[in-house]
Amino acid sequence: xxxxxxxxxxAVCGGHRVIAxxxxxxxxxxxxxxxxxxxxxxxxxxxxxxTGSRRANGSPAHEQDGGVLFPLGTxxxxxxxxxxxxxxxxxxxxxxxxxxxxxxxxxWVGKLSPSKxxxxxxxxxxxxxxxxxxxxVRATYRLPxxxxxxxxxxxxxxxxxxxxxxxxxxxxxxxxQLFYAPPRQKQATPVVGFIWTTTEVKGGGIVLxxxxxxxRSNPSLRxxxxxxxxxxxxxxxxxxxxxMLPPQDELRSLYATCDAWLMASRSEGFFLPAMExxxxxxxxxxxxxxxxxxxxxxxxxxxxxxFDDHVALADAAQWIIDLPDAQWRQLxxxxxxxxATASWRCxxxxxxxxxxxxx
Numbered sequence: 001x002x003x004x005x006x007x008x009x010x011a012v013c014g015g016h017r018v019i020a021x022x023x024x025x026x027x028x029x030x031x032x033x034x035x036x037x038x039x040x041x042x043x044x045x046x047x048x049x050x051t052g053s054r055r056a057n058g059s060p061a062h063e064q065d066g067g068v069l070f071p072l073g074t075x076x077x078x079x080x081x082x083x084x085x086x087x088x089x090x091x092x093x094x095x096x097x098x099x100x101x102x103x104x105x106x107x108w109v110g111k112l113s114p115s116k117x118x119x120x121x122x123x124x125x126x127x128x129x130x131x132x133x134x135x136x137v138r139a140t141y142r143l144p145x146x147x148x149x150x151x152x153x154x155x156x157x158x159x160x161x162x163x164x165x166x167x168x169x170x171x172x173x174x175x176x177q178l179f180y181a182p183p184r185q186k187q188a189t190p191v192v193g194f195i196w197t198t199t200e201v202k203g204g205g206i207v208l209x210x211x212x213x214x215x216r217s218n219p220s221l222r223x224x225x226x227x228x229x230x231x232x233x234x235x236x237x238x239x240x241x242x243x244m245l246p247p248q249d250e251l252r253s254l255y256a257t258c259d260a261w262l263m264a265s266r267s268e269g270f271f272l273p274a275m276e277x278x279x280x281x282x283x284x285x286x287x288x289x290x291x292x293x294x295x296x297x298x299x300x301x302x303x304x305x306x307f308d309d310h311v312a313l314a315d316a317a318q319w320i321i322d323l324p325d326a327q328w329r330q331l332x333x334x335x336x337x338x339x340a341t342a343s344w345r346c347x348x349x350x351x352x353x354x355x356x357x358x359x
Contacts, residue, residue: 001355002032002095004117006087006105009040010069010080013228014272015124018150018172019101020069020076022122025348027075034077036091038084092116097355099148103127106140120355121145123167125269126157129201138162148354150270151291168354172270172291173342178248179279181256181336186328189220190321193258193282195273196227196235196242203264203287208234209310210262214317226254255280259328260320265289266307275342278302278335283328285316301334 005023010016019035027033070076081091087108092098095117100106106121127137141147141158147167149155159165192214194207215221215238223240225231231242243254255261261277261284268290275291277284284302286292296302303316323331 001097001352002093002117003034003355004092004095004098005033005035005101005122006092006099006109007035007037007101008104009084010035010037010078011040011228015101015269016069018124018270018272019122021173021175021344022348022351023076024070024074025344026352028345029348029352031352032077032095033075034079034093034095036079036081036087038087039080039082089113089116099355100140100145103132103137103140106143106145107136109145110140110143118355119145121147123147123149123154123158123269125267126154146354146357148351152294153290154269168350168357170347170350170354171342172272172275173344173347174272174275174279174339175344176279179252179255179276181252181280181282183329183333184256184281186323186325187222187257187259189222190218191222191224191258192260192262192317192321193224193254193277194262196225196229196231196240198229198232201266203266203308206264206308206310206313207262208232208238210264210313210317211238211240213311213314214321217314217318218321224254224257226251251276252280255282258282260285260303260317262313262317263287263292264305264308264310264313268292274302275339278339281332281336283320283331283335285313285320295338297334299331301331301338 003026005019007019023033023035081087089112094115097120098109098112098117099120099122100109101122109119128134141162147158147164148170149167150172152169155167155169158167197204211223223238225240226243226246228245230244231240235242255277261282263274263284263286265287271290271292274284274286284296285305287307288304296304298304305312305316
């Protein structure tokens, strides 16, 4: 098949890593895959890039290498348009399938001619946030685009709120060549980790409040984090070792050095970092949103805690820290077993089946 993905500025974030993984694997399966993106303008904030107006006009798309998101030697063709404008029909090759990956790209795909391919909408979250034009976002979920969603809760939302019971679930996976760790014991000095972000929905403030509690109970506690933004002053005062935009191959060691990985998101489409941490044999302490709501079994392969409850988050992490080594290893191995069979090749095949389906 000839498959085209439309994306906003292609950045190092979870949603774009998912798109890149699918595109790469679909190409390996023998398909002709093109990703067409808006340019990443580094002088604008991420929020500005999401919510700012798009400038009209601009030059045609040009080809560039895949950067850090595509493996070296990938067969995916990545085109980047020259200015921050809507992606137009003239930017796209003719194809058998064209896939929107964000509400704005869904608007553009909805206007394309049949020559650009059968129209799909890859939904990684229910993007009803105050900083977005909510009426326009909701309208995209009602467009006549075949939906592919990453989790069953999104399939249910598409059916119950938008009257579309036909969405196909294609779960995310984990790259076991990047995220792995041998069986191990607890750290001699307890270590917890988290992803640092200032995006309100991710609950970074809740995590920091929990870390303060943990540090008071465990004066020798080590704390590590990574993210796309610099550490806050509160993190520096706590002594958190923060890695800003670490290379993909460094993420494994960050996950694998921890006894527990903390996450307090209020809403997630899938929550891929939970899967990555568990692939590195690190139990997660997280809220019941996205994939963890389906896959994390409390006190079996991790801990689930209520939303916006930093005390519960700290208590659950402390429970893991206090486990005898043998019981911690059981928890660690159960976490690893939960994701051991998840592969991007299998997920990409499900994605391809959805693209080929006539339903």
